[in-house]
Amino acid sequence: MSTPVDVAIVNDYEVVVHGVAAMLEPYADRVRVAELDMGRPPVTPVDVTLYDTFAQAQVDGSPVELLVNIPGAGRVVVYSWNIQAPLVALAIEKGCSGYLPKSARAAELVEAIERIAAGEVVVPGHSLFGLPPSVAEPEPEPDTPWPGKEHGLSARESEVISLITQGLSNEEIATRSYLTINTVKSYIRTAYRKIGVTRRAQAVRWGVEHGMLPTRQREIDPHHLG
Incomplete structure (x- = not known):
């Protein structure tokens, strides 16, 4: 049997990295999660x-540049809703080895990781993922947890509330998330209704009380160290 691909998962939110790890867990014979990093670069x-990229800078920000320059990080892959061609091209230009859509099913994600580890570049539009959704279709939800999911927030609503909790303006959220300002405002309205607030200060307080602030910690699989 071939050796599993060792993977580090990076995001500032504990529920996000643990959610991706849980998605990969049934495929532990093929992909082994060696490290979870929240607000920290990988060391294993x-x-x-x-x-x-949940509530993170996209590929035009510094985290990707940091990751691709860490010797032990292996091949760096972006995992995102935002699959616009310019972002994908920029990621590859900056040294990333893949760009995977959050609409990918677990089996597709695992195969993509294996292919990337073997030296292939996998991006949206690859035959692994089938035909892209129509523009008229709603954005598919990832099959992983996110902050606020248990309170009825969609993944995008959660991301917007997380960024509000961090103090970003609507314009900054639009830039960070590659959404139009009107789309951001729409997510804010629907999210506010779901969490029972009417003002931004209330939303910030709700976010602080419900895990919408980033964390800084690292979890390393002890079996990997052995």
Whole structure:
């Protein structure tokens, strides 16, 4: 049997990295999660580092540049809803080895990680993922947890509330998330209704009380160290 691909998962939110790890767990014979990093760069040598963009800077920000320059990070892969061609091209230009859509099913994600570890570049539009959704279709939800999911927030609503909790303006959220300002406002309205607030200060307080602030910690699989 071939050796599993060692993976580090990077995002500032504990529920996000644990959610991706849980998604990969049934495939532990093929992909082994060696490290979970929240607000910290990976330190364990791995084959692939998966950078989840939930409430994070996209590939035009510094985290990706940091990751691709860490010797032990292996091949860096962006995992995102935002699959616009310019972002994908920029990620590859900056040294990433793949760019995976959050609409991918677990089996597709695992195969993509294996292919990337073997030297292939996998991006949206690859035959692994089938035909892209129509523009008219709603954005598919990832099959992983996110902050606020248990309170009825969609993944995008949660991301917007997380960024509000961090103090970002609507314009900054639009830039960070690659959404239009009107789309951001729409997510804010629907999220406010779901969490029972009417003002931004109330939303910030709700976010602080419900895990919408980033964390800084690292979890390393002890079996990997052995």
